[in-house]
Amino acid sequence: MSFESLGLMAELLRAVSDKGYSAPSPIQLQAIPLVLEGRDIMGAAQTGTGKTAGFTLPLLQRLMESAKPEKGRRPIRALVLTPTRELAAQVHESVQTYGKHLPLKSTVVFGGVSINPQKQKLIKGVDILVATPGRLLDHVGQRSVDLSQIDILVLDEADRMLDMGFIRDIRKVLALIPKNRQTLLFSATFSNEIKALANDLLKSPALVEVARENTTAESVTQVVHPVDKKRKRELLSALIGGNDWKQVLVFTRTKHAANRLAEQLITDGITAAAIHGNKSQGARTRALADFKASKVRVLVATDIAARGIDIDQLPHVVNYELPNVAEDYVHRIGRTGRAGNEGEAMSLVCVDELKLLKDIERLIKRDIPSVTFEGYEPDPSIKAEPINNGRGGNTKRSPRKPASSQRRGGQPSARAAQNNRSKGNAGQSQQRGR
Incomplete structure (x- = not known):
């Protein structure tokens, strides 16, 4: 046709x-x-x-x-x-x-x-x-x-x-x-x-x-990487640097976390920019333009960008922090694998987020494969703690309810790891537009 x-x-x-x-x-x-x-x-x-x-x-x-x-x-x-x-x-x-x-x-x-x-x-x-x-x-x-x-x-x-x-x-x-x-x-x-x-x-x-409700695109390869919260940034930098990724969209739950992670990646020698509701419209536009033009390798975003970023052949999306609302996971990873292209969506999941992961898997009606990288195994002695959205971050909300407070070398390879995935169980478990 x-x-x-x-x-x-x-x-x-x-x-x-x-x-x-x-x-x-x-x-x-x-x-x-x-x-x-x-x-x-x-x-x-x-x-x-x-x-x-x-x-x-x-x-x-x-x-x-x-x-x-x-x-x-x-x-x-x-x-x-x-x-x-x-x-x-x-x-x-x-x-x-x-x-x-x-x-x-x-x-x-x-x-x-x-x-x-x-x-x-x-x-x-x-x-x-x-x-x-x-x-x-x-x-x-x-x-x-x-x-x-x-x-x-x-x-x-x-x-x-x-x-x-x-x-x-x-x-x-x-x-x-x-x-x-x-x-x-x-x-x-x-x-x-x-x-x-x-x-x-x-x-x-x-x-x-053309798709069942709350399904994820078949063209997107999904994987969970269990890792302790304090080592997420280290693993992310290793993935980006070790695989020489040129364009990576990374999601955090809060504006503060987005700013902090972008600064840390820059310290690691990786060009990065943050985009969220507290940024001026000019800053958001520039950051997105630089990312699309490959002047910036990593764009760190809150969920305000989950449905607003359309980039041809974006290869990698990383959930640095899982979203509080499971449906937002679908929209986040939908930034890659678009228009028939293949993409990778990986989630760095700590013990605090295992319940969020279960919610996501229940929503999409599938288990997401779990791959633990050698040297980044989670410490089993660390107990889960309540997730703190952070001051000034996005408030936790239930789906479909208005958010009334909103105002208008040995480096890991994601695909290689999936082919030799561990059978461990570690991963089973906005600013208004005015």
Whole structure:
């Protein structure tokens, strides 16, 4: 099956070809024809499946087909809501990439940067607006945006928006846009809360689903490395240096831990940068750009980046600390093994985290292989201690509940070790987008 067979216009096919894509992914095969028909969509897919292009390409074509002669400022006709700034920026990048041969105009608005340049672009008029809910409502309050002529609404990563407490903001936005619209809702999981939201928003939606709920991509090799908490940094540096890894995304639970680990890696001679909610938007953008350009080998991130980082052929993801919420593990490791590429996801697990590991394995319905490196065996005399998120870190939350406090030589080789894995049992056991 080719993109040509999906009924896309020549300008979009040219943009797809420019990107080097020849065949649509399963989510694109299902979603694109349905969106072109004007159907509402309730879509679920693993990260890295091409979901963004799955709604961006037909959205652009729908706008071209319904284009009207311009009289004054062009109205916003498509609105895409995302939970985080990074995801908003990347969705907008896709809109620009696939729409580069079309006369449509777009912009993106999110918090952490000056609102005035955003206002100027909105005042000039755009066809497509990508936004985080909080900053969008800021613009509504300042009357720099008019949502009364929206034809297409996209809610991307809807489950994350609910987790982050955006439901009230979403309902405020919904009150400002026409009821007679096409709505596309995408979510990594179909929880009861998501289904309830969909019932309110969608009209006879088509279900698009290419993976079971809370599953991990088959292209990602997963492994657990048991190690004492105090030796995690040492093992991580050995893995990176001994295997000459060039691009590694590392996750911590807290902002403080991300900063500290990045500094320690730099001390070890490994270029690193941290990205989290306390960083300015400019610092976050620079760190991500340097990482994508391979100027920085290691990007240390909190879960704010779990769904907002899209890097072609990212080879390695490391859970330096397991997440408190098991579902976040799925989103973290979904940063690698994207678009059919292979990737490695490894977790450095200390005795304190064995319960978190069990929660993850229960969620993904599989045991993650455990490999203990010689010289890094955990000390059996060390007892588990309660996990301290750290001052200023992410508060522990239950899935699907709004986080109301959030404001808007002998070196180990991971693959070799897996081939000769130990049979030991040691591993069995946000900043809001304003």
